[in-house]
Amino acid sequence: MRVNKSTAVQIGNVVIGAGNPVVVQSMTNTDTLDTSATVQQILRLTEQGCQMVRITAADISQAENLYNIKNELIKRNVEVPLIADIHFNPKAAEISAGIVEKIRINPGNYVDRKWNPNFTEKDYYNTLEKAYDNIFPLIDICKKHNTAIRIGVNHGSLSERVLFKYGNTPQAMAVSAMEFLRMFKEMDFDRIVVSMKASDVGVMYRANKLLVDMMQKEDMYYPLHLGVTEAGNGTDGRIKSICGIAPLLLQGIGDTIRVSLTEKPENEIPVAKQIAALKNIEQNMLGKTFDESDVETHIIYNTAKTAFDLLENKVSKDEVKQGRTFLSDQQAKDVLQALGIERYKAEFVACPSCGRTKYDIESALEKVKSALSGLKGLKIAVMGCIVNGPGEMADADYGYIGAGNNTVNLYRGKELVMSHIDEKNAVEELIKIIKQDGKWQ
Ligand code: SF4
Incomplete structure (x- = not known):
């Protein structure tokens, strides 16, 4: 500690x-x-x-x-x-x-x-x-x-x-x-x-x-x-952030936090405050209890505790799937997906955007997600700029990156496959590439 x-x-x-x-x-x-x-x-x-x-x-x-x-x-x-x-x-x-x-x-x-x-x-x-x-x-x-x-x-x-x-x-x-x-x-x-x-x-x-x-x-x-950088948006982005940040806070590690969401920056603050509050109940790791009526804090705490136990090999993925934690089936799946231990749907890596972003990344992420969510096992990055985006999309299988003037660059891994294509056609073009690669399931 x-x-x-x-x-x-x-x-x-x-x-x-x-x-x-x-x-x-x-x-x-x-x-x-x-x-x-x-x-x-x-x-x-x-x-x-x-x-x-x-x-x-x-x-x-x-x-x-x-x-x-x-x-x-x-x-x-x-x-x-x-x-x-x-x-x-x-x-x-x-x-x-x-x-x-x-x-x-x-x-x-x-x-x-x-x-x-x-x-x-x-x-x-x-x-x-x-x-x-x-x-x-x-x-x-x-x-x-x-x-x-x-x-x-x-x-x-x-x-x-x-x-x-x-x-x-x-x-x-x-x-x-x-x-x-x-x-x-x-x-x-x-x-x-x-x-x-x-x-x-x-x-x-x-x-x-x-x-x-x-x-x-x-x-x-x-x-x-x-x-956790490039955590994405919605529930997925929030769970990834909880699973990365909270297990460290629960051990007394961490002094300031940022939850990176591909949403309006102000949406990050309520989630960040809830996660930050966990440090105040870190003593729970030592067996104390906290307010039973605070259901949301319970869910965040149980998510964090399950992620901690998985990261430290104190519990196996099968034990989590069998319900040996305090999480519902769906919550257990979400934690396993967030940690990359088991994939139930495509994983989306998306930057939170910043002053370098030259397109509407929030709606781009929504479009890409709704077209490709079913591709279980694939990792797809949606990034805001071609300066840092290609390097920071980690080991994503495909990348969709804003290139300025309403155009997008498409990547297969680190390889640039198409550049400056009209944003209106970009999702379709990405689908074609995935189909050509035989990965469209
Ligand atoms: S990838 Fe580019 S746009 Fe996205 S957060 Fe990083 S620097 Fe900003």
């Missing part, structure tokens, strides 16, 4: 870690250059109880516009801490660090982005050194402005450095975070939060547990941000 073991990190008016209540956060999906739309969405999020809001800062102009967004919020007396989401662009990170309270960087793409098939042990150390040099100016700015950093590792976008040494594994994810944690320690910077996200619940769970072990061995207790 790691209960209350993490250190405290102050982010604006919010403290993460050190036994404080779990902080609930989300992310905008508006265009960051559209100040008014972004501010309105942040207001809707805070009304629901969102305590920190992340915003895409894809380039310099978006990073600079964080200043206008912040000012508009200040005019309205809204003090919610803002987080800039950075991929690929150190300059955008450095500008954002002088404006917002926290920066999220992805160690997988902060420095190196190209796959080098002849990567060597020497390249491993060279790219690590390059990462150190690239991150140094950012740390300097963060120290000056009291800005925190989240090291946000994503299973779908690991650096070629760790892929070369550890493969696409939970261990590679934990090592990726440790590389940056050691660098930050050397630079005497400790306003740090760490996350290990994956769309696969088991990978996300194991990566977090491994990271906690690795950190403890080096006397590090940074707070953890938990989330």
Whole structure:
């Protein structure tokens, strides 16, 4: 158990870690250059109880516009801490660090982005050194402005450095975070939060547990941000999030959470609050009881407990199917499907969308789901952009990715099969590809 073991990190008016209540956060999906739309969405999020809001800062102009967004919020007396989401662009990170309270960087793409098939042990150390040099100016700015950093590792976008040494594994994810944690320690910077996200619940769970072990061995207790990425929408998205986040919270692991749904961002907050509340009843793992009349909490707790028992091999899938948990038959099936242990229908991996999204991903996901749900055993990804989408759709069998101007790119695994096809025909084209592959059941 790691209960209350993490250190405290102050982010604006919010403290993460050190036994404080779990902080609930989300992310905008508006265009960051559209100040008014972004501010309105942040207001809707805070009304629901969102305590920190992340915003895409894809380039310099978006990073600079964080200043206008912040000012508009200040005019309205809204003090919610803002987080800039950075991929690929150190300059955008450095500008954002002088404006917002926290920066999220992805160690997988902060420095190196190209796959080098002849990567060597020497390249491993060279790219690590390059990462150190690239991150140094950012740390300097963060120290000056009291800005925190989240090291946000994503299973779908690991650096070629760790892929070369550890493969696409939970261990590679934990090592990726440790590389940056050691660098930050050397630079005497400790306003740090760490996350290990994956769309696969088991990978996300194991990566977090491994990271906690690795950190403890080096006397590090940074707070953890938990989330299952690309969880999808509706009941499926909610159950995946419960199965990934809650078993960790029940062990005292996790200090802030984001439930990623392919829905309006404000829909994430009520679910996140229910999951966060589980940390307060984590003592139930030790045999205490809680309010019997709270049926919804019971279902979430039993879902989380069943997922925990499956992930820790304390119960077999047959025992779950035979009803040896407190779940109904359907709930038991949902947990087995969410953990990828048994598939009763197609699995959909879908990103929550963000300021990089250039199409209506919510309705795209609905269309794809209603056409392909029956394809039991297949994993289909619906992603918002072609910059990060292809890398982050994990090991999906097929990908449906927004390519801008109402067009879609279709993938078979990682292979681009059709590009820039009219969105109106995209589902039909995907069906044709699946039929050609003999996988239409
Ligand atoms: S894949 Fe989705 S969430 Fe990720 S950057 Fe692209 S649009 Fe945003």
